[in-house]
Amino acid sequence: MGNGNGPILGLDIGGTKLAVALATSAGTVLAETQAPSRATEGPEPMIERLADMARAVVSEAGCTIADVHAIGIACGGPLDPQRGIILNALNNPGWVDVPIVDRIEKALGRPAVLDNDANAAALAEHRFGAGRGADDLVYLTISTGIGGGVIQGGRLMHGANGNAGELGHISVCVDAGRRCHCGSVGCLEAYCSGTNIAARSLEAIAAGEASALEALEPAAVTAEAVAAAVRRGDRLARRVWDETMLLLGGAVVSIIHAFNPSVVILGGGVTGSADLLFDPVRTIVGERAMPWLADVVRILPAELGERTGTLGAVAVAIDRAESAVEP
Amino acid sequence: MGNGNGPILGLDIGGTKLAVALATSAGTVLAETQAPSRATEGPEPMIERLADMARAVVSEAGCTIADVHAIGIACGGPLDPQRGIILNALNNPGWVDVPIVDRIEKALGRPAVLDNDANAAALAEHRFGAGRGADDLVYLTISTGIGGGVIQGGRLMHGANGNAGELGHISVCVDAGRRCHCGSVGCLEAYCSGTNIAARSLEAIAAGEASALEALEPAAVTAEAVAAAVRRGDRLARRVWDETMLLLGGAVVSIIHAFNPSVVILGGGVTGSADLLFDPVRTIVGERAMPWLADVVRILPAELGERTGTLGAVAVAIDRAESAVEP
Numbered sequence: 066m067g068n069g070n071g072p073i074l075g076l077d078i079g080g081t082k083l084a085v086a087l088a089t090s091a092g093t094v095l096a097e098t099q100a101p102s103r104a105t106e107g108p109e110p111m112i113e114r115l116a117d118m119a120r121a122v123v124s125e126a127g128c129t130i131a132d133v134h135a136i137g138i139a140c141g142g143p144l145d146p147q148r149g150i151i152l153n154a155l156n157n158p159g160w161v162d163v164p165i166v167d168r169i170e171k172a173l174g175r176p177a178v179l180d181n182d183a184n185a186a187a188l189a190e191h192r193f194g195a196g197r198g199a200d201d202l203v204y205l206t207i208s209t210g211i212g213g214g215v216i217q218g219g220r221l222m223h224g225a226n227g228n229a230g231e232l233g234h235i236s237v238c239v240d241a242g243r244r245c246h247c248g249s250v251g252c253l254e255a256y257c258s259g260t261n262i263a264a265r266s267l268e269a270i271a272a273g274e275a276s277a278l279e280a281l282e283p284a285a286v287t288a289e290a291v292a293a294a295v296r297r298g299d300r301l302a303r304r305v306w307d308e309t310m311l312l313l314g315g316a317v318v319s320i321i322h323a324f325n326p327s328v329v330i331l332g333g334g335v336t337g338s339a340d341l342l343f344d345p346v347r348t349i350v351g352e353r354a355m356p357w358l359a360d361v362v363r364i365l366p367a368e369l370g371e372r373t374g375t376l377g378a379v380a381v382a383i384d385r386a387e388s389a390v391e392p
Numbered sequence: 393m394g395n396g397n398g399p400i401l402g403l404d405i406g407g408t409k410l411a412v413a414l415a416t417s418a419g420t421v422l423a424e425t426q427a428p429s430r431a432t433e434g435p436e437p438m439i440e441r442l443a444d445m446a447r448a449v450v451s452e453a454g455c456t457i458a459d460v461h462a463i464g465i466a467c468g469g470p471l472d473p474q475r476g477i478i479l480n481a482l483n484n485p486g487w488v489d490v491p492i493v494d495r496i497e498k499a500l501g502r503p504a505v506l507d508n509d510a511n512a513a514a515l516a517e518h519r520f521g522a523g524r525g526a527d528d529l530v531y532l533t534i535s536t537g538i539g540g541g542v543i544q545g546g547r548l549m550h551g552a553n554g555n556a557g558e559l560g561h562i563s564v565c566v567d568a569g570r571r572c573h574c575g576s577v578g579c580l581e582a583y584c585s586g587t588n589i590a591a592r593s594l595e596a597i598a599a600g601e602a603s604a605l606e607a608l609e610p611a612a613v614t615a616e617a618v619a620a621a622v623r624r625g626d627r628l629a630r631r632v633w634d635e636t637m638l639l640l641g642g643a644v645v646s647i648i649h650a651f652n653p654s655v656v657i658l659g660g661g662v663t664g665s666a667d668l669l670f671d672p673v674r675t676i677v678g679e680r681a682m683p684w685l686a687d688v689v690r691i692l693p694a695e696l697g698e699r700t701g702t703l704g705a706v707a708v709a710i711d712r713a714e715s716a717v718e719p
Contacts, residue, residue, distance in 0.1 A: 223528075223652070224528050225528040226688050229651055231650070232649070239642030250642070250680060312566050315563050316563075318576055322558040323558070325556035354576070357553065357555060358555055362552070
């Protein structure tokens with residue numbers, strides 16, 4: 066890609082915010098910025114604002130665009146990372162078949178690469194966060210939805226067309242499970258995403274189960290509100306939460322059996338309730354995973370927080386450049 | 393490893409038979425033999441017989457041991473492929489902490505490597521069988537138990553300590569599922585292995601469900617007998633089989649979401665009833681898998697049959713040698 070020592074631009078296209086950082090290949094952020102996505106504007110105005118943000122960040126760091134080694138872009142999928150096309154960004158309506166890599170390369174004049182946000186986060190945690198030094202790791206983000214990214218032998222696992230690691234859609238209940246918006250049945254996401262923790266609580270209330278959550282507007286019954294109710298001893302919230310942890314823990318056991326990682330990193334909004342989450346998940350893994358797999362795996366919280374998206378995009382650019390020089 | 397053009401010895405240590413083949417790196421078998429395992433004798437006499445079989449095969453092919461490029465060994469796990477130790481071969485009682493690579497290298501005087509039988513089969517189908525040309529594939533053997541092997545980017549996925557791909561132990565029913573002999577709950581194997589297809593049928597008979605299978609001795613109620621009863625229109629057998637296919641198909645969907653393979657290969661004894669198996673599994677994948685993943689995957693029967701073990705062992709030796717010369 067040339068200019069091998071230059072800093073890397075990381076562009077994070079989210080449903081609520083756009084974020085840009087300029088960072089060194091060691092993950093030191095030189096300058097950064099963010100702005101609301103204003104997703105209803107559609108892709109073209111958003112891409113123009115994103116390019117403006119990138120130029121401002123480069124300038125703020127005392128650099129010029131020509132100094133930039135490469136650009137990484139992270140976005141919700143599905144997307145085609147090899148062709149650099151966002152196929153249908155589920156979190157940004159109207160982003161259908163957007164050739165984002167081509168658009169950004171034309172706007173900024175530097176080489177760009179694309180991957181989905183969960184893969185980007187896995188790469189960032191591997192390179193700069195909780196997974197430093199672990200060559201085989203699985204990252205799981207438990208947020209509005211559930212996404213995953215898998216590092217095997219120090220490299221991102223791509224699969225046949227760049228969509229490996231859709232771990233929110235492994236089924237924890239194949240027979241007669243909850244229908245998932247993806248079209249499948251019993252997906253982990255259909256139970257344990259923030260959206261579905263809230264939905265399952267509201268369904269229990271609608272079915273007549275008593276809970277202090279009844280006093281809230283339905284829109285206020287979030288996963289965070291359910292966790293807060295658990296801490297106050299609410300019985301319905303506790304039942305929903307325990308079931309959530311059983312299913313999440315069971316899915317982590319399946320993930321450990323499938324990938325044999327040395328680290329499983331859990332990130333995303335729902336892990337904000339870490340005190341209620343890591344102990345039960347670790348307990349289920351201890352009870353259920355094969356000992357020769359359980360013995361080598363640690364289950365850790367993500368470390369990068371707000372910078373996951375931009376440092377993820379930076380890590381995508383580094384990983385792709387390194388993979389390209391291998392035989 | 394030296395002697396790069398020489399043939400490769402493949403040693404397959406099974407619970408019922410020992411098998412040895414000498415093959416070229418293209419998978420052409422030059423000579424082969426097999427014998428009953430006589431597993432009750434314990435590891436040492438079995439290893440001696442295995443070495444004798446290897447010498448006989450090399451001689452039959454008109455070669456000497458010095459001509460042999462390398463030796464691959466395939467065995468049921470758990471094992472430590474890096475250290476070359478069989479930790480606890482579940483199909484061969486008494487094989488605990490057996491340093492098989494060291495023993496074979498001393499007996500035959502050529503370098504040896506070890507991997508588990510499902511990984512070996514995945515490598516063999518990738519190199520010589522149904523997965524030729526597919527760089528991202530998953531192999532699932534559905535037999536007495538259920539094992540898996542994963543090829544990613546043309547290389548076997550090892551995981552942190554060589555135990556990746558334990559796909560029989562992804563859970564299809566995390567909450568209140570059948571207990572698996574591995575210690576977990578709701579494992580694919582706990583429903584869909586040959587042993588468990590038979591066990592579930594016998595449990596249904598014991599619970600009073602009517603079936604022509606009642607006329608058989610319990611030991612004769614095998615997965616094959618259940619499949620035969622399905623073909624004769626037996627209602628219990630049909631119910632058990634349909635449930636099995638739903639759970640197997642659902643697990644294949646999870647596998648597709650996790651690994652994004654271009655080929656899923658199903659092998660092992662239960663796939664002998666191919667006419668009852670591939671259509672329902674493909675139907676469930678078509679109904680449930682994300683289209684951008686389902687569109688790129690083919691679900692195929694294994695091709696290597698009886699030679700899976702020995703050609704698997706050969707493929708392990710080739711893969712390990714090739715991986716070693718990469719950076």
